[in-house]
Amino acid sequence: MKLKDLLLGRPLATADEGAEHIGPSAGISIFGLDALSSAAYGPEAALTLLIPLGLAGIHFIVPVIAAILFLLTIVFFSYRQTIDAYPGGGGSFTVASENLGAGAGLLAAAALMIDYVLTAAVGISAGVGALVSAFPILHPHILALCLLILVVLTLVNLRGVKDSGAVFLAPTYIFLGTLITVIVVGMARAVAAGGHPVALVAAPAPPPAVELLTWWLMLKVFASGCAAMTGVEAVSNGVTAFREPAARNAKLTLTIIVILLMVLLAGIALLCRAYGIGATIPEGPGYESVLSQLIKAVMGKGIFYYLSMGSILLVLSLSANTAFADFPRLTRAIALHDYLPHVFILRGRRLLFSHGIYALVGLTAVLLIIFGGVTDRLIPLYAIGAFLAFTLSQAGMVMHWKKQGHAGNTWKIFINGFGAIATGVTLVVVLVAKFTSGAWVTVLLAPALILVMRGVKRHYEAVSKQIADAPPIAAGSIGPYVLVPMDRWTRITRKALAFAMNISSDVEAFHVHADHSDDTLEAAWKTEVLAPLQALGKPLPRLVIYPSPFRFVVHPILEHALELEKQYPDRLIAVVLTDMVVAHWWQGPLHNQRSELLNFLLMRKGKGRIVVINVPWYIEP
């Protein structure tokens, strides 16, 4: 397992559990990347819709971002309260289902699952957008680059939470450092030049205005810009990942993240207006991201430019990491309520809920392929899920405080209530403004997910009922009839036969005679099995030979076992299969497929009295 260890890290013993908890500095990169990196695509999403207004459009970015910052402040105070109230991790799913009922909880669950998948997809696609801006030659390979980054992220994340934090620390701080430098330098130049600084590298001039400003357009711009707020909820979901005092550390982390995000958004908006930088058409040949134009304008196209663009690429791609950290926790929480397959509760090699990671990776890959890895096409799907989760969570918090009934809760109710109304109104705005550009996908997907989750729950309940009320154990019946499929007389088949004779006196070896060049079994059976057993006076197993001209092996064995099951209506039929255990993982695909297929078919076609026994054989390295 050497290569796997190298790629995925050494398996952790269960006692290491406590050591995986983190503090605020790691928390900023793990739970904050999603929120902070939104600064790279949120303003751009808004500016893209302003392209038809020409140069005049760029000026409108400032009031739009101001409105978004106001909303962000409300949401920030709301989530601080959530962390206090739910130190065990207050994801929208938990808050909504505990306070608003199972229906609202399921809606929140569906919204969050969609949201996390889009977090991963948008983070990666926007990162590739930055890369393509810096190296236009890579333009034709957008999707392949997206999928490559997804693979790298998956490997990094399968190594475990703490290792991931270390990987993400440096890029986050370089990203913040360079971007804040650009903002400070750019603002200083703008002030020095009386509001009209000269760009070091001029951005492409905005196209001439072809539309006029309408309220409808401003609503759409605001709805797009709201993508800048996604990710703020991540900290409140992951409180349990923090070191003690967990709630305090989590709140501190959230505060730092929100302040940094506000600085970035405000700075980008003001600089865009000062330098006259607008968006370029996302799929056009001359596409260049807003941040790329901005950094070039302020700092020139030198080493600093490539350093910042590199950190943007990394941070954007790795912002997907918020999803990798939270999606598996979410699916586990849902599975513990029986709404998702229990496999999401299982922990893998590195104490991670690895199946949650697999599901996230699969869904993200599908989204990236369908939308060709273009951020602008993914944004409309994104905001819906995020704001639906915001709204349900805040509304749930209102009920939470009300239930408590303390007199001092009025202020808390007001904050969460205001948050719920503000995000709820925004949700409606986004839904209406973005419905035809893709939000309808989310609108269809959420109910579909809810139906699936309800179906899973119903199934588990039905099965639970079927197996309940077991009668007391009865007197033992006669022992099983044991069937040992045998190709040749080897050390493996010898071990299988020995075990069979150990558990029953009624043993049959079954040989499918497919290869006519190999007639050694009958001779070996006489000298190696019958003769020694006769000498010992033991009961003798039988050898049944079945000719199979077409080299089929699996089906004759299956049919014989089913035949035996019919023939002995009062006994269990135990089929002994051998299982090669390989010394190296890459030898895995070379063995056992036949016995696995047989195992599967015996289980599936059996009528309830076939039992399969796996006898392992260890291959020496």
Next chain:
Amino acid sequence: MKLKDLLLGRPLATADEGAEHIGPSAGISIFGLDALSSAAYGPEAALTLLIPLGLAGIHFIVPVIAAILFLLTIVFFSYRQTIDAYPGGGGSFTVASENLGAGAGLLAAAALMIDYVLTAAVGISAGVGALVSAFPILHPHILALCLLILVVLTLVNLRGVKDSGAVFLAPTYIFLGTLITVIVVGMARAVAAGGHPVALVAAPAPPPAVELLTWWLMLKVFASGCAAMTGVEAVSNGVTAFREPAARNAKLTLTIIVILLMVLLAGIALLCRAYGIGATIPEGPGYESVLSQLIKAVMGKGIFYYLSMGSILLVLSLSANTAFADFPRLTRAIALHDYLPHVFILRGRRLLFSHGIYALVGLTAVLLIIFGGVTDRLIPLYAIGAFLAFTLSQAGMVMHWKKQGHAGNTWKIFINGFGAIATGVTLVVVLVAKFTSGAWVTVLLAPALILVMRGVKRHYEAVSKQIADAPPIAAGSIGPYVLVPMDRWTRITRKALAFAMNISSDVEAFHVHADHSDDTLEAAWKTEVLAPLQALGKPLPRLVIYPSPFRFVVHPILEHALELEKQYPDRLIAVVLTDMVVAHWWQGPLHNQRSELLNFLLMRKGKGRIVVINVPWYIEP
């Protein structure tokens, strides 16, 4: 299993085997699609390289195609002889390994595997190229369309050979019908107009000449055009799929295919010259396939145009079907020689070697993603594999006739020898001319595949040695110690416990106490197990309870089993796991993951004396 049946077809009984054989008319579509559809991208690949010569370049297509037709004739006669000599299926792998030794056989095997994967990839990408020519709006979705077609093809092919033939019949004949109509009408117009017909829809004028004709360029053009010959070998690989007399039917099919291909190639070359139609830049925004321009020029852009383009899309995509039909047969043949995992010998539900199909689909998807679904980038990789296989096969046939030593074989030796030399020279030309544009990938990949195949063979031989020379069976030791993991007292755990007591008098139930709300097992154990057994005077099983505060369940059981294995050095430890058998396939992911993980870990970590027993429980629908 209803949905699966609908998608993949009803499982076939093994007795249906004979009914799956086909005649020439179905053979043309199944084994000929690859060869015939090459007409759609072969001339285009050559013309693409002639773009820098401007209008003058288009004239050189005629001599290039003439050279290719000459080569095709040689190869045709060579393969007729192969079919006669190998009525059991004379793929290059069989012919080369039987006549030139194992090394040449492996080289042929590697070449063919690469060739088939590229057949699938090029077929699909060229089909999407046709689609995009007809509907330029789809241009940004090339890769997604390619992957969609791959999925559809996979489903169609998992239904079985005969059904596939039916699906492919109509598109093949519409493709041939429309294209031959275009050729006949176009030639008639050209003759009527004295060699200078007027196009109904004018093709874009070729760009001005920027290069002069060189021998090197002509070599490269010829090397690219050779892609038009790929697929001709398919019939000789698949002789066994034909109805008796198989060899005659196969030869008839091959003859028809080659004649049709020659008509198409010659017609396209002549019409391109007459109408002055050249290639457009493959990845440029104004890309339009040569056939699209040609059909528009001759027939106008009406219903006929869309019908022909539709059939080209279908036929090109479905030409990948040659790979689906042959790749699994090839991997099976290699696996029978122990050079590939034996799983490729196993047959799935529809009597197909389904694992070969899975491997093909996976590799094709990877190629399509890496090369962005662009035919022009795939072509250089393609021809190498095909011509390497051609050469090895013909050279093997020369040795085959020599070994026979008949006097009448001189003529046969001459034909195959001439074929070997001609294709061998072409191979070198393609290799040199295309090395830097992608042929180097094949040059690296083939030895890598050979190394893998040798490694697989070595492994199987080593294992075979390890398990050989089994000693005679010994006297039975004491029965196994049986461990039954038990969460609650249900009908399932009752069944598992009953089986355990059936095979041994030493039984232990092991309860991981993870969920503190569920304390029912201890009480049930007393009333439902101990009490009735005491009344019957039977030996009593033990109940061991293990507290697990973190809700881990799998690892405590694993460690306990390993502990027991150490504790009883002279006994086998049998662990009884329950296995839920679901009524519908979609319920599968809801169950058994914990027991499957435990099964895997017990096998892997056991020291040789742990045996796993699967007791099934059937969930009622």
